[in-house]
Amino acid sequence: MELRHLRYFAVLAEELHFGRAAARLHMAQPPLSQRIRDLENELGVRLFDRTRPRVQLTEAGALLLEHVRPVLAGVDGAREAMRRVRPGEAGVLRVGVPPDTGPPVLPTLTAGFARRVPDVLIDLHELTTDEQLVRLREGELDAGVVRHPADTVGLESGPVARRELGVVLRADHPAARDGGPLRLRDLDGAALVIFPRAMAPRLYDHMLLICRDEGLLPGSIRHARNPHFVHGLVLAGRGVHLNEPPATPLPDGLVWRPLEGAALAWQTSVVWVPTRHNEAVSAFAEAVSEGLAAAGHRLVGAGVEARPR
Template structure:
């Protein structure tokens, strides 16, 4: 039995007229009659009572019609689901992100993706930059938002956002009285920084900025989360040079001040497996590219 036999049968059962059914199916009437007889022979029971003037379903035919309609409906549903998956419109996407992305790119990306592709379920994991390539290789995430550069063999990387650096100070610090703070003013200050092994894309520009001002910063404490760094600043453990978007993290005890010097730009990039042909991943990349035009123009 083939699916076309079910379609022929359902159409005839709906029309109860061989001529009209054949017309709907775009075939001649004799082949339709032949296909129905073949189906009845294969099933071992009659589907229709036939006279010269009428065609009507047998009791067995009525039951078979209900089940056949259900099968064809399930088939249409399966085809529709397959098409949606192939277009990246349904499924699940697991995203890794560095904590700082939550203060700039992550919210608008998630908002845009959910608006355009509501059928995809998103699972989020807060990860360091160093963790993301490994999680990608292990298949634990599908795509990541990280601070480049990072060792990314077998991965595709695309920068989507760049920003300058700013200064986070304890609110009692004398430098909060200045509208802009020169980097040289930070000589001798204890610094709170990211470990280089975790985020070289942040660590190196900060150290370079200080060295250009003629000193190497005194690292008093390292932390891998933006929230922790700001909390340590609030606790007067030191100062921190951070991405400018972190100013959205308003915490009691912390004051942000722009730096007088032009600072290096620090980036956020997408990372995904180079050989990943997932339509959902590609759809996510497309959405991010659309909204990233305003950030990297």
């Protein structure tokens, strides 16, 4: 039984309305409905009567609520106690960054943040986009660096940075021989090595849709998140990999080639829960923009840039 599921249950028990409860939790309604069903399945009881014109607590739901309220109050009290003992005005800023954040980004990011708010410590966590979104909504992170498109309903976003993607492939691949930009259709039928969908479902689906529209239908798809494993698969002839220009030299036998038309790109921004925005979050967003710019990303504004045509 997860604490976040109990919090979802308690908010729904107070609102007795899925739409209002989802708005309070800064999430969409379908995921909330699914989490409540998961909790009911785990407990083996029905917590809400959904057959009436209005959602109502069942007897089991009312009993669970009596037990859940003191648990959540205790957790909130513990969090507040920890906030009071943190150093500085804001104490520690807990933030998430993608697992594949390039080496040039973090030194610039941390130095830029320290320059802006020297009395606040930055606590970095390596997390996927979806892991960050869950922790932001649960209050376990103050800000996150996520890849778009993503489910950011109820969250605010800083400026979006864009970095066009190319392809990593074996040096002896026929498409790599002339050294120039490639078209995605030139790779049609090749196996594709890509991050697992669970890391960022909307981004994953978006990338495969663009590949299809641009003439690349993968012969197969293999999933990998560790860069060494990714490169090993490509070296072994098990596929090609879409990514930004490498910050460090690739292993012998691999090359990176740009793609024509800039159809694929990382679109990255800082996101946060509006009610938890403060000076430290603003400083972090500015420092991330600085770090991404140092790594070759370009700022494209406050909203996610549409796909270029």
